[in-house]
Amino acid sequence: MIKNKSVTAIILIAGSSERFGKKTNKNFELLNNKPLFIYSIDTFLKNKYIDNIILVIKKEEEKIVGDELKKHxxxxxxxLVVGGKTRDQSVYNALLKTKDDIVIIHxxxxxxIKDEYINNCLYEMDNYKGVTIGVKSKDTIKITNNDEEVIETTVRKNTWLIQTPQCFDRKILFSSHKKIKDKQNITDDCSLLENCGYKIKIIEGDYMNIKVTTKEDIYIINVFKNNVDML
Structure with a gap:
């Protein structure tokens, strides 16, 4: 249980959206007449442990983001914090704007995202410096070389698909960002702590907490959102 610790949520919407196949930011796609990112903000605003929220944006989208926030x-x-060219730079920019004990990145x-996963992630911060939500892989995952030849097969029962939110001791995450100079293969913040020798705890989430990456994901999200009582 969290006691006497302040928490900042960092929500990232400054990505390039290259795989989405549109020129516009995927976070502005509508789901039941609301932009995707508004749903995440709503959930974090309602959470009893969240003290502050930092929304990481592109500089050129500041007005449209502001308009959507006023509307919803x-x-x-x-x-609002302007992000960098990469995810890690965006997170780092946000870290510079908070002094809270814990940051939860989404x-x-x-x-x-469900409120219970935010809570479960935060509860484990009494025992770990980094915690993430994830789901066990349903499929066999194979590792290949650059010629797409299989060099390794993972053990499925020990293979997880990592999601967000991810919770961290702010000071530890900040120092890890400073320590790891080569971030080319760093795709999430847990990897930073792993490279600095910290153990990361995985909390099991669910398969509805998908990240919209391609246009097909919008259809999946709509099905989940509008038929959740049937699942």
Whole structure:
């Protein structure tokens, strides 16, 4: 249980959206007449442990983000921070704007995040410096070389697909960002702590917490959102 610790949520919507196949930011795609990222903000605003929210954006999208926040959000404790060219740079920019004890990082393009996963992630911060939500892989995963030849097959029962949110001791995450200079193969913040020798705890989530990456994902999200009581 979290006691006497302040928490900042960092929500990322400054990505390039290259794989989405449109020129516009995927986070502005509508789900029941609301942009995707608004759903994530709503969930974090309602969480009893969240003290502050930092929304990481592109500089050129500051006006449209501001307009959408005014339209959909009434309780606005949100600070806008301009992101960098990469995910790790965007997170680092956000870390510079908070002094809270814990940061919880989430992809704005995961609109179906549940409050219970935020809580479960935060509860484990009494025992770990880094915690993430994930799901066990349903498929066999194979590792290949650059010629797409299989060099290794993972053990399925020990293979996880990592999602967000991810929770961290802010000071530890900040120092890990400073320590790891080569971030070319760093695709999430847990990897930074792993490279610095910290153990990461995985909390099992669910398969509805998908990240919208391609246009097909919008259809999947719509099915999940509008038929959740049937699942």
């Amino acid at each position: 959000i009434t309780n606005n404790i949100i600070t 992809d704005g393009a995961r609109p179906l």
